[in-house]
Structure formats: C-alpha cells, structure tokens
Amino acid sequence: MSAFTYEIHDRNTEEFRRLLSMSAKKSAGNFEQAFFRAIEDHAREIAAISEAREAPSFTNTIRALEASGASLSEVSRAFAVLAGTSTTPELQALERKIYPVLSRHFSAISLDPKLFGRVEAVAKNVNEMAEASPQARRLTARMYKRMMRAGAMLDKADRDRLADIEARLSELFTAFAQNILADENAWFLELGDDDLAGLPAWLVSSLQNAGAERDKAGAVLTLSRSLIVPFLQMSERADLRSVAFEAWTRRGENVGPSDNRPIMAEILKLRTLKARLLGFETYAAFKLEDQMAKSPDQVRDLLMRVWKPARARAAADAAILQSIAENEGVNRPLAPADWRYYAEKRRRAELDFDETALKPYFSLDRMIAAAFDVANRLFGLTFEPVSNLPIWNDDVRAWRVLRADGTLQGFFLGDYFARSGKRSGAWMSVLRPQHKMGEGQTPVVYNVCNFSKPHAGEPALLSLTDATTLFHEFGHALHGLLSDVDFPSLSGTSVSRDFVELPSQLFEHWLTVPEILDRHATHIETGEPMPRELVAKLLAARTLDAGFDTVEYTASAIVDLDLHENAGDNPNPLEIERESLRNLGMPEAIVMRHRTPHFAHVFSGEGYSAGYYSYLWSEVLDSDAFEAFGEAGDPFHVETAERLLRHVYSAGDSEDADALYRSFRGREPDPAALMRKRGFSHRAA
Structure with a gap:
C-alpha cells in the first residue's frame, strides 16, 4: 500500500475510520452486546412511530422509518465484513445466535398492524403524494409494497406463523453457508x-x-x-x-455435520409455505412478482431461448474435445473433470493461444489501475490511497474517491486474496450507503475476491477470469459509490435483482477495450504492452468455449427455477435437480456451475433464490448497453457515459428498472445483443 496518508480533518473521513475500527476490532462478545443494544434502540424508535398521535404523514412515518435503526444497520454491516472475510468459531456461533433474533425483530416491524396502517395511510393520501418529490413517492410506494409482501395484511395467526418461518429460514441460511465453508476449509x-x-x-x-x-x-x-x-x-x-x-x-453433499441436503429440503419446504401464506402458488411466483421479469414463464422463456443454441454448441465442442482426447490415447468418454483440460489444448491448437501467456500482463496492481482508469474516463473519478487505517486484514487496501472537481465521492476498499476463514467467491457490499437525508453521507464500499496470494515479494498475477471478476465486482462498487439519491433504501445496489447485475457485467466490457489493454496490460518484467497478436487471440478465445460456459450457467438457473416451482410439500432437491437436468438433456461432460448442495446464491439467503437467472437477464441489458458505445464510435463516448451515469450508476432505485434502462438507451433492450456477445449470432451487415 502507498505510504500516502490523509490528515484526518473532515467529518466523512473521521466517520470512515470509525466504521473501519468497528469491523476490525470488535470481538464476538462485543458484537453481541452492540447488536442487542442496537435492537433495543431500534425497537424504541419504531414504537414511537407506531404509537404517534399525530396524523400519519411522510415526515413522521415514512421518513422517520427510513431514519430509524441507524446503529443497528451500522453494527450489522460491520459484523458482515468479519463474518464473510475473517470468520472464527466464535463469530460463527454468534451468527447462529443473532440472525434468528434479527429476523424476529424485523418481522415484528413488518407485521406491526398499527405501523402498517400509518404507512398505508400515507401511501393512499393522494394530496400529500401529489406534493411529494418523485423520490419521496417512490420510497413510500416501495415501503408499502415491502410490508404487504412481508405479510402485513395477514391475520394475527398467519403473521405469527410467517414470523416463525422467517426465523427458521435465517437459521438454515447461516448453517448452509457455514457448511460450505467447512467443506472448503477441510x-x-x-x-x-x-x-x-x-x-x-x-x-x-x-x-x-x-x-x-x-x-x-x-x-x-x-x-x-x-x-x-x-x-x-x-x-x-x-x-x-x-x-x-x-x-x-460435492461440497455440501458429504455425510456428516456439514451435509446440506436436509437443510436445503427444509428451506424449500418453508419457502413454499411462505409463498402460500402470501397468496402465491409457488415461491418462484412470489419472488418474481417484484422483479423485472414478473413471472416464472418470462424467465423460463429467456433461459430456454439461450439453452437450445448453447446446448447445440456444447455438443459440437464435446465431439471436438473427445477427438483430441482419443488422439492422445484416451479410450473413454469425455468426463466433466476433463473438459477444461482438453478445452485448453484446443485453444492452443486452434488459436495458438496459451492462457498462461496472459498472466504476466494481468498483475493485480495493473488491473486495479485499469479499473480506476475506466472509472476516471467514464465518470471523472480519481482514487487516492489511504494508509494507516484500522482495517480487518493487513491485505486490505483503501482509497479515497474524488469527483472531477476534487470533492469527496466516497471510500473504496479491496480485499483481494484468499485465506482461511474467508467465504469463497467474490462480492461487493457497503459499510455505509449514500443518501442525502439530514446532513447526508458519502458511501463506503468494499470488494472481496479470492485470488491466489503470491509468495512475499512476488507480484500477484491474475488469469483472464480473475481480471474479469475484478472488473465485475468493481462495477458493483461503482453502482454504490456513484449513487446520488435522497434515501438509503433507494441507494446504490438497492434495485431489483435482475437489474443489479447490469452495472457489474457492463463494466467487464472495458477490460478488453484496446486502449485499456495497451495502457495497463503491460508485462510485469519488461513493461511492454500486450502484443497485438496476443490481444487478437485473447478476443478470439473468449467465445471459443461459449457453449460450455453458457450450458453450465443456464443449467444452474433452470434448476433454481425448477426447485422453486416444483418443491411442493416434501421436496427432494437432488431429485428435482436430476429430473430438471434429464428434461434439459444436460450434456454428460458438463456439470451445472453450482450444484444444489453448495448453491450459496440460492440457499444462503433470499437474494438470488428463484433469481439466479438474473445474470442472464442483466446480460441482455449489458450487451445492448455496451453496443450503445459501439454505435457512438467510442468506448468512452462522453454523452453516452453521462446518460449511463445519470440513469444507471447514480440512479439507484429511484425509478422502475425498465424505465431507467429506457431513459439510458432510448428504447427497449435488444435481446439479440446477448447472442452476439456470446458468439451465437452476428450483427446484420
């Protein structure tokens, strides 16, 4: 990390240090005390709103609810950092203890009939809503709908039953995630x-x-x-x-204490019960009603339109790989463990492309600089390192993010290396969301990755996949950093799940823009830019194995949908998985990207449950969105970037996602852009 250190004068930087100190120093015992104090404080705030004698208004109800629970949100976010990146048996025990308590607490708020009555009164007050700002109307409508979807209109017996379901689900989500980590560590x-x-x-x-x-x-x-x-x-x-x-x-599918099979069966059963209580036939129908897709049929239609050409491509590719294996004396069918090995041989044979040749050009430091450069060219941001901070791990880096005029935009942190006690995968989250209520606050955003850590003194070198992951997560980070909304519930990535991947997947495109490669993909020893012929091979190789990539992802998305449409009262998740794959005609040499027992997207929380399709839905958008820059003739076209900032990266949930996209693009997205990106079709001449 740079030796550059900021003098701590401004309120935002002091607050940044305090938030980091919370995530870096608190023990499980201190966190437990902080949680229970914050829950009590929040309960008192809610009671004051619910029992208020004044007539319900936006200010005394909606805005008051939005401002409540600040200390609880702060403690929860700080705890999430450690639980995800630096867990211990003590922290895992606290997860198991505190998450059901939090579930009960938030259920009590969502299911409070007096509170719901006040929210409903404001939402239906035509005169007040007519005078409110667009974002105030949006916040009110979203809060009202969230409470209805949480069961606020149910009778008491069903509200109590729903609260029991939510509490039990929180226990199961924690156990599922901890079991995966246990298998990975063991x-x-x-x-x-x-x-x-x-x-x-x-x-x-x-x-x-x-x-x-x-x-x-x-x-x-x-x-x-x-x-x-x-x-x-x-x-x-x-x-x-x-x-x-x-x-x-087989992670999560091993006999013993980390076996996730009974856990996921119970999760599916409880989700079905929850959906029925709320008036939906299936959990998938419930979940998708509030997304861009709106219905399982819409999702299935998109997935199957992609599945058919992807499966055909994969079948043709499998025959080629089988032939390569047979020429090497392998006299057995191609196995899933063989695919990547022979696909690499094919790349070398057909394209004279060895992916290891890329590694010296993709150092971690240069790829971070590349991502920052793109953010500067598109949005005018600069990133200045901050040191001497109380950060949760010595490998974590921190930057102060400035606008083009030199004013503070926010803070960004990167935790890039794999280590014991760290959840696998990659993600973005916030220690503090942006908003303008009261004095307002700038965002504090972080990325977590799991790149291989080099020996001391050696540079960290990334694969193309790793570099793409870095750009992907940084796209999410920009969505949080560039947020420019009035209320925290509308801030940054608080958008529908099938829109949230647009900013991240779109940002991936700039990794392979020639200007960025020429400037940043420089050899770790010579400093020379990547040769043009190697760039050409890289670009050609991106779609060579597109059938495999698309099949393994789309199979997971279809299985996720089937799990949440066909669970029934006594689900057998692995049988649903097998039946789904049989019906699809899953190629024998390919395994779904996330098998059900370790499908953390779906079973360690509600985020992507019945929603793993979101990456593909968003890919329609990101493919079409990047073509806007191609149509303008410049990957950094100023006017297009300004529209992108205004209607996507800074807009949060200030409008419906489809309206935001139309405002950026000037029309509905073109689904054919996805097929062009994946190499299944070409733009008409």
Whole structure:
C-alpha cells in the first residue's frame, strides 16, 4: 500500500475510520452486546412511530422509518465484513445466535398492524403524494409494497406463523453457508513433484503458498477457485483432476455435520409455505412478482431461448474435445473433470493461444489501475490511497474517491486474496450507503475476491477470469459509490435483482477495450504492452468455449427455477435437480456451475433464490448497453457515459428498472445483443 496518508480533518473521513475500527476490532462478545443494544434502540424508535398521535404523514412515518435503526444497520454491516472475510468459531456461533433474533425483530416491524396502517395511510393520501418529490413517492410506494409482501395484511395467526418461518429460514441460511465453508476449509490435496506435471511455474508457486498457509512443506491444492480451475485446465494427471473435481462438485453433499441436503429440503419446504401464506402458488411466483421479469414463464422463456443454441454448441465442442482426447490415447468418454483440460489444448491448437501467456500482463496492481482508469474516463473519478487505517486484514487496501472537481465521492476498499476463514467467491457490499437525508453521507464500499496470494515479494498475477471478476465486482462498487439519491433504501445496489447485475457485467466490457489493454496490460518484467497478436487471440478465445460456459450457467438457473416451482410439500432437491437436468438433456461432460448442495446464491439467503437467472437477464441489458458505445464510435463516448451515469450508476432505485434502462438507451433492450456477445449470432451487415 502507498505510504500516502490523509490528515484526518473532515467529518466523512473521521466517520470512515470509525466504521473501519468497528469491523476490525470488535470481538464476538462485543458484537453481541452492540447488536442487542442496537435492537433495543431500534425497537424504541419504531414504537414511537407506531404509537404517534399525530396524523400519519411522510415526515413522521415514512421518513422517520427510513431514519430509524441507524446503529443497528451500522453494527450489522460491520459484523458482515468479519463474518464473510475473517470468520472464527466464535463469530460463527454468534451468527447462529443473532440472525434468528434479527429476523424476529424485523418481522415484528413488518407485521406491526398499527405501523402498517400509518404507512398505508400515507401511501393512499393522494394530496400529500401529489406534493411529494418523485423520490419521496417512490420510497413510500416501495415501503408499502415491502410490508404487504412481508405479510402485513395477514391475520394475527398467519403473521405469527410467517414470523416463525422467517426465523427458521435465517437459521438454515447461516448453517448452509457455514457448511460450505467447512467443506472448503477441510479439503486439501498434498502434491508431490510427480503430481505437478503440466502446471506452469506461477501455479506451482501459488500451490506452494497454499501449502505454507496450511503448514505443509510442499504444494497443496485447495478448493479455492483461483487454484482449482487452473489445475483442472493444466494438470496432466487425469486421476488428480478427477479427485479434485469430485471434491469441488460435492461440497455440501458429504455425510456428516456439514451435509446440506436436509437443510436445503427444509428451506424449500418453508419457502413454499411462505409463498402460500402470501397468496402465491409457488415461491418462484412470489419472488418474481417484484422483479423485472414478473413471472416464472418470462424467465423460463429467456433461459430456454439461450439453452437450445448453447446446448447445440456444447455438443459440437464435446465431439471436438473427445477427438483430441482419443488422439492422445484416451479410450473413454469425455468426463466433466476433463473438459477444461482438453478445452485448453484446443485453444492452443486452434488459436495458438496459451492462457498462461496472459498472466504476466494481468498483475493485480495493473488491473486495479485499469479499473480506476475506466472509472476516471467514464465518470471523472480519481482514487487516492489511504494508509494507516484500522482495517480487518493487513491485505486490505483503501482509497479515497474524488469527483472531477476534487470533492469527496466516497471510500473504496479491496480485499483481494484468499485465506482461511474467508467465504469463497467474490462480492461487493457497503459499510455505509449514500443518501442525502439530514446532513447526508458519502458511501463506503468494499470488494472481496479470492485470488491466489503470491509468495512475499512476488507480484500477484491474475488469469483472464480473475481480471474479469475484478472488473465485475468493481462495477458493483461503482453502482454504490456513484449513487446520488435522497434515501438509503433507494441507494446504490438497492434495485431489483435482475437489474443489479447490469452495472457489474457492463463494466467487464472495458477490460478488453484496446486502449485499456495497451495502457495497463503491460508485462510485469519488461513493461511492454500486450502484443497485438496476443490481444487478437485473447478476443478470439473468449467465445471459443461459449457453449460450455453458457450450458453450465443456464443449467444452474433452470434448476433454481425448477426447485422453486416444483418443491411442493416434501421436496427432494437432488431429485428435482436430476429430473430438471434429464428434461434439459444436460450434456454428460458438463456439470451445472453450482450444484444444489453448495448453491450459496440460492440457499444462503433470499437474494438470488428463484433469481439466479438474473445474470442472464442483466446480460441482455449489458450487451445492448455496451453496443450503445459501439454505435457512438467510442468506448468512452462522453454523452453516452453521462446518460449511463445519470440513469444507471447514480440512479439507484429511484425509478422502475425498465424505465431507467429506457431513459439510458432510448428504447427497449435488444435481446439479440446477448447472442452476439456470446458468439451465437452476428450483427446484420
């Protein structure tokens, strides 16, 4: 980290330090005390609003509710940082204890009939709403609908039953996520010298570093995606690839205390009960009613339109890979553990492209600089490092984010390396959302990734997939950082789930813009930019395995939808998964991207449940949105970037997502843009 240090004078920076101190220093015991104090404070605030004698108004009801619970939100966000990135048995025990308490607390608020009556009165006050600002009307409508969807209109017996369901679900979500982490932490494979055949030096170094972290003398393979995916691509040992792939795909499905099979069955059963209480036939119907897609049929239509050409492409690719394997003397059908290995051989044969040749050009530091450069060119942001901060791990980096006029936009943090006790995957979240209520506040946003950490003194080198992940999560971060709304509930990424991936997936496109590659994809030793011929191979290789990529993702999205449409009263999730894949004609050599027992998107919370399709729905939008820059003839076209900022990155949930997109693009999105991006069709001449 740079030695640059800010003098702490302004209120925002002092607040930033205080928030970091909360996430960095609190023990489980201190967090527990802070949680219960904050819950009591919030309950008193809610009681004052609910029992108020004054006639309900936007100010004394809606705005008051929006301002309530500030300390509880702060404690929850600080705790989430540690629980996700630096967990301990004590923190996991507190998760299991506190999340059901929080569920009961928020259910009591959502199901309070007096409070709902006041919210409803404001929402239906035609005169007051006519005089309110557009964002005040939006906030009121959203709050009213959220309470209705939470069960506020049910009778007392059903409200109590729903609160019981929500509390139990919170317990199950925590257990599901902790079980995945337990399986990932427990499994490792020690590798001798004979086991490293085919592995490039950078991967061997990362495996040795993983061994050192586990106090092993040699190389160790773990279930970190940044290790296991390149191992599956490059290891010449089919037996080891098979062992590793089996462990990777069976997370959460092992007999013992980390078995997620009974947990996901109970989750599905409770979700079905919840949906029926709220008047919906299935949980999928309930969940999608409030999204852009609106219905399971709309989602299934999109998924199947993509599935058919993707499966056909994958079948043709499988035949090519089978032929490569047979030419090497492999006399058996292509197995899922083989696909990445022979796909890598195909890339080298057809395109003369070795993905390991990219690694020296994709150092972590240069890719961070590239993402910052794109944000500067599009939105005028600059990022200045801040040091000497109380941060939860020494590897975390922090930046102060400034607008073009030098004023403060917010703060950004990056936690990039895998380590024990850290949840797998990559994500963006906030320690503090932007809003303009009262004195207002600037956002504090962070990204978490799980890249392989190099040996001390060595640069961190990323794969193309890793670099894309960095850009993806930074796109989410910009959605939070650039937010410019009045109320925290409308801030940043608080949008419908099938719109939230637009800013992140769209930002990925700029990684391979030639200007960005020329400036930032420079060789770690020579400083020379990536050769043009290597850039051309990179671009050609992006769609070479598009059938595989699309099949493994779309199968997961369809299974997710089937799980939440077909669960019934006594669900058998693995049987639903098998039946769904049989009906699809899933290629035998491909496994869904997230098998059900470790499908954290779906079973560790409500966010992507019946909503994993969102990435594809948003990809229609991001493909079409980036074509707007192509039509303008400039990937950094000023007017297009200004529209993008105004109607997407800064708009939060200030309007319906489809209206925001139309305001940016000037029309509805073109679904064919998705097929062009994935290489399944081409723009007409």
